[in-house]
Amino acid sequence: xxxxxxxxxxxxxxxxxxxxxxxxxxxxxxxxxxxxxxxxxxxxxxxxxxxxxxxxxxxxxxxxxxxxxxxxxxxxxxxxxxxxxxxxxxxxxxxxxxxxxxxxxxxxxxxxxxxxxxxxxxxxxxxxxxxxxxxxxxxxxxxxxxxxxxxxxxxxxxxxxxxxxxxxxxxxxxxxxxxxxxxxxxxxxxxxxxxxxxxxxxxxxxxxxxxxxxxxxxxxxxxxxxxxxxxxxxxxxxxxxxxxxxxxxxxxxxxxxxxxxxxxxxxxxxxxxxxxxxxxxxxxxxxxxxxxxxxxxxxxxxxxxxxxxxxxxxxxxxxxxxxxxxxxxxxxxxxxxxxxxxxxxxxxxxxxxxxxxxxxxxxxxxxxxxxxxxxxxxxxx
Numbered sequence: 001x002x003x004x005x006x007x008x009x010x011x012x013x014x015x016x017x018x019x020x021x022x023x024x025x026x027x028x029x030x031x032x033x034x035x036x037x038x039x040x041x042x043x044x045x046x047x048x049x050x051x052x053x054x055x056x057x058x059x060x061x062x063x064x065x066x067x068x069x070x071x072x073x074x075x076x077x078x079x080x081x082x083x084x085x086x087x088x089x090x091x092x093x094x095x096x097x098x099x100x101x102x103x104x105x106x107x108x109x110x111x112x113x114x115x116x117x118x119x120x121x122x123x124x125x126x127x128x129x130x131x132x133x134x135x136x137x138x139x140x141x142x143x144x145x146x147x148x149x150x151x152x153x154x155x156x157x158x159x160x161x162x163x164x165x166x167x168x169x170x171x172x173x174x175x176x177x178x179x180x181x182x183x184x185x186x187x188x189x190x191x192x193x194x195x196x197x198x199x200x201x202x203x204x205x206x207x208x209x210x211x212x213x214x215x216x217x218x219x220x221x222x223x224x225x226x227x228x229x230x231x232x233x234x235x236x237x238x239x240x241x242x243x244x245x246x247x248x249x250x251x252x253x254x255x256x257x258x259x260x261x262x263x264x265x266x267x268x269x270x271x272x273x274x275x276x277x278x279x280x281x282x283x284x285x286x287x288x289x290x291x292x293x294x295x296x297x298x299x300x301x302x303x304x305x306x307x308x309x310x311x312x313x314x315x316x317x318x319x320x321x322x323x324x325x326x327x328x329x330x331x332x333x334x335x336x337x338x339x340x341x342x343x344x345x346x347x348x349x350x351x352x353x354x355x356x357x358x359x360x361x362x363x364x365x366x367x368x369x370x371x372x373x374x375x376x377x378x379x380x381x
Contacts, residue, residue, distance in 0.1 A: 010135035015128065015353045023347050034376045036303075036364045037347040039177075039321045041240040043295065045281065046288060049239065052280040056273030066269030068260065070098035074275045077282040078248050085210075086218035094253040095226075097260060098278075100270055102207055102234040102247030105259075106133050108266070109230060109249065112258045113169055113201055114139045121159070121170035125152075125178060125354035125361075127205065130171040142167065145357050148326070152181035156190055164198045173205040175213060178354050178363045180318025188219045195228035201255075207234035207247075210289055212296050213319040226252040230259075237321055239281040239288075246270070246278045296321070299366045302373035307364065309380045310340075323364040324351070333362055344379045 019037070026033050044050070056062055069075065075092035082088040090096055099105045106129050114120065116138040122130045124143040134141045144159055146152045154172070172191060174183035188204075195202040202219070209216040219229050230251035236242035249259060303323045307314050312325035327336060333350035340346050349365070351358025368376075 007136050007138065010138075011132045019347070023341070026341070026345065031345050033341070033345045033347055034368065034372050034379075035347045036368055036373075036376065037349045038367065039237070039365050040242050040367055041237060041321075042367045042369070043240045043292070045240045045244075045277070046284055049241070049277040049281045053273045053277035056276035059272060059276075062272040064272075066272055066275070068264040068267070068269055070270060071272075071275045071279070074098055074279050077279045078250070081282040082218065082220075082250065085216050086221055088218050088220045088250075090220075090250055091253070095250055095256060097249050097256050097263065098270060098275070099232075099247040099249060099263070100267060101236070101245040102205065102232040102249075103129060104245075105232045105247055105249045106130065106205070107136075108259050108262045109203055109232075110134065110137050110139070110169070111262045115168075117166065118168040119166040121167055121200070123154075123171060123173060123176075124356060125351060125358040126171065127173060127177060128353060139168075140166070143355065146176070146179070146181075147357060148179075152176050152179040153183075153187055154191070156194060159194065164200070167198065167200050169201045169203065170195065171203055171205065172219075174217075174219075175206075175208045175211075175319050177208060177320060178322055178349075178351065178358070178361075179324040180315065180320040180322060182213065182215070182317070182319055183217055183219075185217070185222070188217070188222045188225070191219065192222045192225045192227075192229060196224070200228070202229045203232065204229065205232045207232070207237050208320040209233075210238045210292075211319065211321050212293055212300065220250065230255055235278055235281055238292075239284070240292075241278075241281065244274050244277065246274060246281075296366050298370060299368065299373060302370060302377065303364045303366060306373065306377050306380065309377055312362065321366050323366070325362050325364065327360050327362060329360075331360070333359055337362060340380070344376075346376050346379060 075096040078096045079090040079092040082090050110133045114137050118139045119142045120134045122141045124145050131141045191202050204219040234247040307325040311328050314325045333352050337348045337350045349363040351361030
């Protein structure tokens with residue numbers, strides 16, 4: 001038997017990869033499972049986006065290798081999007097790099113800047129991929145706790161007490177997943193100042209800023225942020241394009257060029273038609289966001305009712321594609337969602353997959369039809 005690389009012993013299979021096999025077995029046995037676990041938008045992208053993809057198939061250049069940096073007009077559309085919605089000026093030629101999904105960007109950035117033994121500040125709770133990629137590269141995760149009492153924001157006094165001498169990179173994710181906590185301009189200013197004081201690269205992962213949020217913001221709007229910050233963004237949630245795999249990383253030219261060195265050795269460019277569709281998505285008017293969020297608001301109202309039926313509490317000021325709900329005291333998250341799956345055939349995500357600070361919480365996805373949500377409420381009542 002050929003031995004696997006040592007790095008594989010540091011990570012486990014992604015939680016949803018394993019859990020969905022269990023869900024699919026229930027479905028195969030005839031159970032009608034309502035999936036409120038995954039944040040994969042179930043609505044369609046704008047029609048003009050699909051039309052642009054279709055038309056792109058007929059372009060003579062569509063089937064050739066594409067530029068590692070993406071079409072110039074895609075970079076221009078990304079820069080225009082950032083100016084229009086975040087009031088951030090970006091050079092499309094030097095400060096924008098399209099990605100095949102922002103998740104891949106986590107690996108690209110980590111490979112570009114981390115050496116074995118470097119330390120990485122990772123939010124707890126937070127997106128599990130930050131930790132797994134760090135371990136795969138033989139760097140060391142250093143978790144910083146977020147909690148409800150501090151509105152799920154970093155505690156800078158606690159951070160300053162840490163030995164930061166080996167910390168190279170810090171992951172932040174605002175609007176926050178899974179809690180839906182929103183950033184303030186002051187938070188971003190503190191993060192930029194923290195990065196400069198300790199020579200730490202701050203990366204804000206920002207795919208949720210247009211879902212049920214009236215104030216989209218970017219860390220790059222802070223003066224001097226480009227000196228120490230990068231931002232990841234994605235079309236997956238904003239335009240219902242998760243399967244298209246279109247993301248971006250933006251920041252200063254030097255940082256972007258280092259990431260390009262990694263990316264250009266890992267893919268051969270994004271498919272032409274997908275790029276053309278992405279360009280149209282980034283040009284959508286404000287009405288797209290209004291329409292999208294009107295649907296999510298109705299769904300969120302129903303999920304709040306479902307949470308209440310399960311005796312959970314939640315924050316009505318939270319944003320994003322999920323509802324983060326607190327369980328009654330002394331109830332363990334994983335045992336509870338397993339019980340709900342077994343007895344009510346509803347799949348909900350336990351907060352613990354996002355870190356130890358997620359114990360006592362569960363996460364509901366809004367990516368389900370209203371009929372399914374109403375049925376879920378009826379099942380638990």
